[in-house]
Amino acid sequence: QVQLVESGGGLVQPGGSLRLSCAASGSIFRLNAMGWYRQAPGNQRELVATITSRGSTNYADSVKGRFTISRDNAKNTLYLQMNNLKPEDTAVYYCNGYRYYGPVERVEREDYWGQGTQVTVSS
Secondary structure, three states: OEEEEEEOOEEEOOOOOEEEEEEEEEOHHHOOEEEEEEEOOOOOOEEEEEEEOOOOEEEOOOOOOOEEEEEEOOOOEEEEEEOOOOHHHOEEEEEEEEEEEOOHHHOEEEEEEOOOEEEEEOO
């Protein structure tokens, strides 16, 4: 099992910055990658950014150049630095970790989620 706890959300003005943190515990070594997702009211949960165990990153087009995902393996913590925030970034942000398991011909994915942290961008 993996436990994920987010922190760092809050209210910020447009153009401002926030850094989200996700403290991970449990069988972290089993994870293939970690990432951040977000969900705004009335919308589906969407991918924001991911980082693999080898450090490869991937970003949603809407946040490229503004958000940076990183991890501190010594602290078992995942970060999301968010700069130049826009009102459309307002959402609940969730920390995610996943692993693949099973035989090659039938690989399955197991996801772990944090409880979420609210980010509100408003003047």
